[in-house]
Amino acid sequence: MFGYVPLGMAFGVLFTAQLDYSWWVAPLMAVTIFAGAAQILAVGLLASEADLVAVFVAMLVLNSRHLFYGLSLLGRFSGAGWRKLYLIFGLTDETYSLLTSRSRGPDAAAEQRVDFLITLFNQSYWIVGCALGAWLGSRIQFNSTGIEFALVALFIVLAIEQYKALGQMLPLWLGAAGAGIAVAVLPASHQLLGAIVLVAAALLASYRLSLQPAATREPPGHG
Incomplete structure (x- = not known):
């Protein structure tokens, strides 16, 4: 929560500062896309008036890393039933880091329920952050230069956590x-x-x- 809400707020502020859309479109993107880095990239591309094909290709390349994430979780998501589609949809860098670094018990079904809740809570935090940032950004004028570095800072923290888990x-x-x-x-x-x-x-x-x-x-x- 302490990572997703501030980062979502950063995205919301960037969204309203650089794009001429209603503030509620930012949390709508969080519901339908849920890809922090890709959403921030999309803001920059749309602000520069890039065509939709360029936006699609750029986001496809950026999110191609999820191919490797998915391959490493084939066994873990096997037999997850109706939860599997959402686990695939909600697989972000931060969620992947949490799912792969936490300790797991012998009950695979119980662990998949925990994986589902982690993914659901993470997206909920992101939606709340995007909504707060966009709403505040639409009402308060300030210089948002450099706020996108929050994404880099979060990735650094995730890398440190992965190192602690792997040793x-x-x-x-x-x-x-x-x-x-x-x-x-x-x-x-x-x-x-x-x-x-x-x-x-x-x-x-x-x-x-x-x-x-x-x-x-x-x-x-x-x-």
């Missing part, structure tokens, strides 16, 4: 290296997807190498 520095170093390579060699429109592909490939290679000693170990001899 390994390798994914962080690979992420930093992948981002650096993508920024150096790829155009801005492809940097995010390129970095994700590089890091995913490096992690898969690392996992494969970690299995080799066990795979090549000779079976014990017999009498």
Whole structure:
């Protein structure tokens, strides 16, 4: 809640400051889209009068990272029944971080109910934040420059929480290296997807190498 409400308010303020829409459209986006980074990106694109095709492509590329999120949760969401569609729809960076870092019990059905509630509460916090920010932004005039950095700050906190859960520095170093390579060699429109592909490939290679000693170990001899 302490992450979603302030970030949602930041989005709401940006929405009303940069776009000539009614304030209630901001929480409506939170209900139908629920993608913090993509919504903030959409505000900038719409403010620059980008065509809808460009907005669609940009949001598709930005959210392509969810392909990797979904692959890692195939087993966890299996058998979730009617909750599965909403779990897929509501899978954001922050929700993914919470679902993958929390401790889990042996009862899969009970854990899926908790996953559903976490996702539902997260979207509720986001909707409330977007509504508050947009409503206040439509009535109070102030300089909103830099407020979008709240998104970067939240991602930093999530990265720290993932490190605490994993206890390994390798994914962080690979992420930093992948981002650096993508920024150096790829155009801005492809940097995010390129970095994700590089890091995913490096992690898969690392996992494969970690299995080799066990795979090549000779079976014990017999009498």
